[in-house]
Amino acid sequence: MKFFVDTAEIDEIAELNDLGMVDGVTTNPSLILKSGRDILEVTREIAALVDGPVSAEVVALNAEDMIAEGRKLAKIADNIAVKVPLTWDGLKACKVLSSEGNMVNVTLCFSANQALLAAKAGATFISPFIGRLDDINLDGMEVISDIRNIYDNYGFTTEILAASIRSVNHIMESALIGADVITAPPSVIKKLADHPLTDKGLAAFMKDWEKTGQQIL
Numbered sequence: 001m002k003f004f005v006d007t008a009e010i011d012e013i014a015e016l017n018d019l020g021m022v023d024g025v026t027t028n029p030s031l032i033l034k035s036g037r038d039i040l041e042v043t044r045e046i047a048a049l050v051d052g053p054v055s056a057e058v059v060a061l062n063a064e065d066m067i068a069e070g071r072k073l074a075k076i077a078d079n080i081a082v083k084v085p086l087t088w089d090g091l092k093a094c095k096v097l098s099s100e101g102n103m104v105n106v107t108l109c110f111s112a113n114q115a116l117l118a119a120k121a122g123a124t125f126i127s128p129f130i131g132r133l134d135d136i137n138l139d140g141m142e143v144i145s146d147i148r149n150i151y152d153n154y155g156f157t158t159e160i161l162a163a164s165i166r167s168v169n170h171i172m173e174s175a176l177i178g179a180d181v182i183t184a185p186p187s188v189i190k191k192l193a194d195h196p197l198t199d200k201g202l203a204a205f206m207k208d209w210e211k212t213g214q215q216i217l
Contacts, residue, residue, distance in 0.1 A: 081104065107127040107129075
């Protein structure tokens with residue numbers, strides 16, 4: 001499974017990238033706002049930092065303007081994935097941009113039906129939002145599973161990018177179902193290393209080590 005980091009904070013990306021935990025980055029208007037940076041400037045910096053795809057989102061609502069914005073964003077670097085919403089206009093933009101050789105991430109997906117349309121429009125990635133489905137008492141993981149089955153049935157190459165990740169369980173369940181990619185905030189990715197028994201065991205080892213009176217360095 002590939003790990004994308006869902007942030008526009010350069011320092012956070014760099015830390016995880018140095019550990020080999022970054023296969024790509026996703027951004028959106030909310031993350032750009034949080035960073036306080038110019039979208040073109042910060043996207044260029046991120047794209048130079050990581051080798052994998054960097055999703056940069058259009059903000060237009062009609063297909064013609066989405067295509068124009070997407071072309072501009074794609075010129076920032078070779079590893080830019082243009083992010084478009086899963087609307088009819090977004091699908092039109094996806095078809096044009098992908099046919100021109102650009103990576104396209106179709107975002108704000110909430111159903112397997114939408115994911116099927118995105119795959120047929122040539123999307124590189126489809127981003128189903130797990131957490132937001134859970135928020136309205138729907139099963140986000142069930143949507144991931146349905147998309148996986150449909151894509152496997154027909155050999156679609158669009159990668160399932162599980163998004164709106166809220167917990168380490170979301171990551172684990174996405175991996176078990178077979179999502180190709182997850183995108184999560186750095187804080188959630190770091191929590192994958194946490195376990196109370198690890199902490200307990202380490203505390204016991206350190207207590208016994210102190211009793212030996214030895215040093216390694």
